[in-house]
Amino acid sequence: MPAKLAPDRTRGLIVAAGDLRSETHDLPLLTRLLALVGTQPRVVVLVPADLADDCADLDNVLYDAGAGEVRLQVLQARADAEQRSLLDAVEHAHVVLLLAEQPLRLSTLVGGTQLARAIRRRNAEGMSVVGCAAGAALLCEHMLTHGAEGATPRSGGASLAPGLGLTNRIVVDQGGHASDRLGRLLAALALNPFALGLGLDAATAAVIGPDNVLEVVGSGGVTLIDPAEMRESNAAELEPGAPIRITNLRLHALTGGARYDLDFRRTVD
Numbered sequence: 093m094p095a096k097l098a099p100d101r102t103r104g105l106i107v108a109a110g111d112l113r114s115e116t117h118d119l120p121l122l123t124r125l126l127a128l129v130g131t132q133p134r135v136v137v138l139v140p141a142d143l144a145d146d147c148a149d150l151d152n153v154l155y156d157a158g159a160g161e162v163r164l165q166v167l168q169a170r171a172d173a174e175q176r177s178l179l180d181a182v183e184h185a186h187v188v189l190l191l192a193e194q195p196l197r198l199s200t201l202v203g204g205t206q207l208a209r210a211i212r213r214r215n216a217e218g219m220s221v222v223g224c225a226a227g228a229a230l231l232c233e234h235m236l237t238h239g240a241e242g243a244t245p246r247s248g249g250a251s252l253a254p255g256l257g258l259t260n261r262i263v264v265d266q267g268g269h270a271s272d273r274l275g276r277l278l279a280a281l282a283l284n285p286f287a288l289g290l291g292l293d294a295a296t297a298a299v300i301g302p303d304n305v306l307e308v309v310g311s312g313g314v315t316l317i318d319p320a321e322m323r324e325s326n327a328a329e330l331e332p333g334a335p336i337r338i339t340n341l342r343l344h345a346l347t348g349g350a351r352y353d354l355d356f357r358r359t360v361d
Contacts, residue, residue: 104216105128106221129186134186135154136178136181139192140198141167167202169201172201173202182219211256231256231258232257236276239265242272249279249333249336262290264291274315278336282327285325292312307349308348308349308350311348313346317341321340
């Protein structure tokens with residue numbers, strides 16, 4: 093469950109973003125996301141060791157996008173998540189940015205550590221948390237780790253693991269084209285129909301405010317699947333690999349500027 097809010101605090105933004113590094117639109121999107129937080133925010137970036145080379149210039153990109161201070165922390169072992177200097181940086185940060193290519197690469201380094209607890213608490217106190225690429229999946233209580241491609245949901249076609257738990261409203265799939273990830277999202281929702289399924293395009297972000305209203309920003313789209321009125325699913329009866337029958341789902345294709353209320357499960361003006 094998300095961390096409880098203090099009576100006098102407002103939760104910070106929770107931002108699920110698709111892959112930014114391979115797109116020419118990454119700087120404008122990062123500029124807009126940082127502007128939502130404030131002027132010259134202090135940013136802490138967490139990346140696993142396998143992405144260290146790819147992120148060598150990320151601090152300069154963030155400065156160009158409007159950051160006032162950047163700490164880029166490469167995590168090689170779980171002990172790195174207990175560093176006092178890193179925990180102090182999170183205490184004073186306006187934004188924590190999670191970046192990964194595989195959700196488990198980062199969750200196994202951060203999950204259950206003092207760093208994870210600090211991120212959850214600071215988000216409840218007002219600090220924003222941005223998950224990019226596979227880091228977006230880590231924002232959720234139920235983290236979609238991987239799954240089969242294709243539009244048809246299949247038994248065993250989605251694997252879930254505990255994430256940071258900043259929100260229990262959504263399950264995020266940031267990978268592939270919309271048609272490739274549809275089956276994974278449907279399979280995940282068959283296992284957990286409480287959540288909304290969110291599929292993210294590259295260079296696109298879903299910004300969840302403290303009122304649990306999601307707004308889409310960026311040049312692509314967000315696929316949102318609502319299973320609230322699901323009538324039937326045979327997921328519990330199937331052998332691995334068999335197609336899943338699911339009926340009465342709602343699917344929304346949202347683009348920049350669209351807003352969706354996660355509590356009431358409806359679009360808003």
